[in-house]
Amino acid sequence: MTHALEIIKQSEIEIEPLVKQNKQIAYDNFKKVMQSFNDHSVMESDFTGTTGYGYDDTGRDKLEDIYRDIFKAEDALVRAQIISGTHAISLSLLSLLERGDELLYITGWPYDTLEKVIGDSEEDVGSMKALGIDFNYVDLIDDKAFDIDAILNNIKDNTKVIGIQRSRGYSTRKSLTIEQIEAVIKTIKERHPNIIVFVDNCYGEFVERREPIEVGADIAAGSLIKNPGGGLAKMGGYVVGRKDLIERVSYRLTVPGIGKEMGASLEVLLDMYQGLFMAPHAVIESLNGALLTSHVLTKLGYRTDPLFDETRTDLIQSIQFNTEEEMISFIQMVQSASPVNSKFLPIPDLIPGYQHPVIMAAGTFIQGASLELSADGPVREPYIAFMQGGLVYEHVKYALEKVLTHWSEKGII
Numbered sequence: 001m002t003h004a005l006e007i008i009k010q011s012e013i014e015i016e017p018l019v020k021q022n023k024q025i026a027y028d029n030f031k032k033v034m035q036s037f038n039d040h041s042v043m044e045s046d047f048t049g050t051t052g053y054g055y056d057d058t059g060r061d062k063l064e065d066i067y068r069d070i071f072k073a074e075d076a077l078v079r080a081q082i083i084s085g086t087h088a089i090s091l092s093l094l095s096l097l098e099r100g101d102e103l104l105y106i107t108g109w110p111y112d113t114l115e116k117v118i119g120d121s122e123e124d125v126g127s128m129k130a131l132g133i134d135f136n137y138v139d140l141i142d143d144k145a146f147d148i149d150a151i152l153n154n155i156k157d158n159t160k161v162i163g164i165q166r167s168r169g170y171s172t173r174k175s176l177t178i179e180q181i182e183a184v185i186k187t188i189k190e191r192h193p194n195i196i197v198f199v200d201n202c203y204g205e206f207v208e209r210r211e212p213i214e215v216g217a218d219i220a221a222g223s224l225i226k227n228p229g230g231g232l233a234k235m236g237g238y239v240v241g242r243k244d245l246i247e248r249v250s251y252r253l254t255v256p257g258i259g260k261e262m263g264a265s266l267e268v269l270l271d272m273y274q275g276l277f278m279a280p281h282a283v284i285e286s287l288n289g290a291l292l293t294s295h296v297l298t299k300l301g302y303r304t305d306p307l308f309d310e311t312r313t314d315l316i317q318s319i320q321f322n323t324e325e326e327m328i329s330f331i332q333m334v335q336s337a338s339p340v341n342s343k344f345l346p347i348p349d350l351i352p353g354y355q356h357p358v359i360m361a362a363g364t365f366i367q368g369a370s371l372e373l374s375a376d377g378p379v380r381e382p383y384i385a386f387m388q389g390g391l392v393y394e395h396v397k398y399a400l401e402k403v404l405t406h407w408s409e410k411g412i413i
Contacts, residue, residue, distance in 0.1 A: 004404035008397060011295040015308055019288045026284035029206045033280060036069045047270040054264035063272055064260070067228075067238055070276075072214045075246035077260060078224075080268045081253060082237030084368075085202040085223035090117040092221045092239050093161065095252040096196055099132035101160040106151050106184065107176065108139045110200075111169030112355060112378075134158065143173035146184040152191060161196045162188060166212070167203040167314040170378055170386060172305070177313040178208045182215035189216060196245065202226055203314035203370070203388065206283040219245045225369040227283050227315065230275030231391040234268065234366050282371060282391050283315070289373070289396025290317040293387060296400055300413055315371070315388045326412065327383040331361045333406050334375040334387070337399035338363020348379040356380045364389075373399060 046059035054060070060078075067076035082088050094117075097103055103118075110118070118135050119127025128135055136159075138150045155162075164184075168175045185197050199212035199220040205227035212220040219241030224233040239249050250259035294317055295308040303320040306312055321327040328348070335346050340363040348357035360376035362368065373390040390396035407413045 003408055004401055007299060007404060008292070008296055008400055011292055011299065012397075015288075015291050015295050018291055018309065022284045022287050022291075025207075025209060026280045028209050029280035029283075032070050033066075033277060036066045037277065039069065040066055042066075042273065047273060049265040049267050049269050051264050051266060053262050055262060057263075057265050059269045059273075060263070060265040061260075063269065063276075066276070067240055071211045071220070071240040073220075073240035073246075074243040076238060076240045077246055077250050077253065078236065078238045078272070079253065079263055080236045080265060080272075081263055082223075082239075083235065085200075085221070085226060085237060086113040086117070088221035088223060088237035088239055089114065089200050089202075091237075091252060092198060092219055092245075092249055093117070093163070094128070094131075095249040096161050096198070096219070096245065097128065097131075097133045100134075100158055102134040102136060102156060102158045103128065103161050103163055104151075104154060104159050105135075105137040105163040105165065106146060107137075107163070107165040108143075108171070108173060109137055110163070110165055111171065115355070140173055143171075146176075146180065148184065148187055151184070151188065155188075155192055155195070159192075159195060161198055163198050163200065164212075164217070165200045167200070167316055168318070169316075170384075172318070172382075172384065174306070175204075175312075175314045175316060177311055178210045178212070178215055181212060181217070185216035203316055206280045207287060207313055207315065213240055218242050219249075224272065224275070225366055226371050228276055228279050229272070229369070229371065230278030230282050231366075231369065231371050232271045232275035232278060234271055236268065236272060285393045286315050286371060286373075286388070286390045286396075287312060289390035289393050290315060290387070292393075292396060293317050293319070293400060296404070300404075317387045319385050319387065321383045321385065324379060324383055327377065327379065327385050328359055329406070329410070329412070330385055330403055331359050331375045331377075333403045334373065334399050335361035335363055337395075337402045338373070339395075340365055 050057040064076045064078045067078050119129030122130045141147045196218045199217045201220040201222040221239045224236035291308045294304040298304050305318045346359050348359040356378035358378050362374045364372040371389045373395050375385050375387040377385045
């Protein structure tokens with residue numbers, strides 16, 4: 001235990017300047033949130049919610065106005081009825097694309113949960129393939145940079161939407177910074193101004209000072225049980241962007257002609273408002289926990305990505321282990337350090353939406369909430385675990401102490 005504590009203590013000293021830089025990002029983003037709350041005069045009555053059809057839900061509408069302003073968009077859709085990040089993404093794409101159109105992803109193949117949305121054949125009910133929508137993708141150069149020439153060469157007459165996945169998902173590629181996204185959008189728009197650029201913003205909100213809409217994206221989407229929910233939102237997702245595009249998305253979520261006008265918020269608004277208020281702080285707590293994780297495990301000889309001193313644009317911290325057993329051991333110890341279900345022992349298993357057995361440490365207050373500390377990954381070579389979240393820095397530190405102590409007892413370190 002003493003050895004583990006000394007390793008962590010030394011790492012904390014060495015990452016302190018970066019931690020301070022991140023706290024300034026948190027404050028800059030917090031000011032944006034507070035300014036919008038003040039501009040829209042948030043009141044206690046806004047948390048009441050509605051039932052039934054959800055007409056005249058002023059708290060719901062005001063929250064969408066706040067999201068619109070924070071993300072520098074023309075309009076926003078923020079709803080409990082959006083069940084996940086994948087739902088927010090597919091809802092957006094299926095709203096914008098019609099038979100004969102093409103979706104071109106320029107960050108390589110999307111992560112696993114979108115495979116069924118794209119579809120393998122016309123037999124995949126509700127998929128793009130079944131709806132007659134074409135799909136193509138362009139890989140990144142060396143898993144870290146947009147391939148501009150290949151992107152421009154792959155844009156066809158029927159390419160209607162270009163998709164950008166900001167975060168790496170379950171892959172070894174780099175996540176894409178806002179600066180990189182800005183540059184590629186500018187290049188695309190110079191040649192093809194009418195193409196719609198969509199950004200999957202999951203895990204990225206409030207990590208940097210700017211968001212995708214600010215750098216030229218037409219529409220972006222994410223999950224409220226990730227960054228913008230601040231650890232308090234129990235469900236929901238958002239879509240922000242051009243007003244005409246948000247209208248199309250809202251028509252698909254509800255029905256044409258009604259769109260955003262209906263959709264009861266029940267009793268979820270307080271959590272969504274307060275979570276958004278907390279989000280800039282919670283995101284940076286998580287980010288600083290990832291810095292510590294990277295620094296500690298790199299010192300122990302593991303390959304981590306990003307490295308502790310690299311620019312970050314999302315919450316994902318990957319760790320590559322030497323063996324399947326080390327990967328499973330790490331994730332099981334993270335579970336044991338969880339505030340909920342700490343006595344559970346996660347084991348690899350197949351779950352819907354994934355092609356390989358997955359092991360997950362997810363002892364979270366809200367099921368699947370990846371702003372809370374979790375670690376998971378498909379059990380396949382090269383045995384990479386993806387760690388994310390940590391509402392408070394102290395939780396990540398505590399989990400690392402447990403991991404290192406266990407490894408020391410087992411002779412791994």
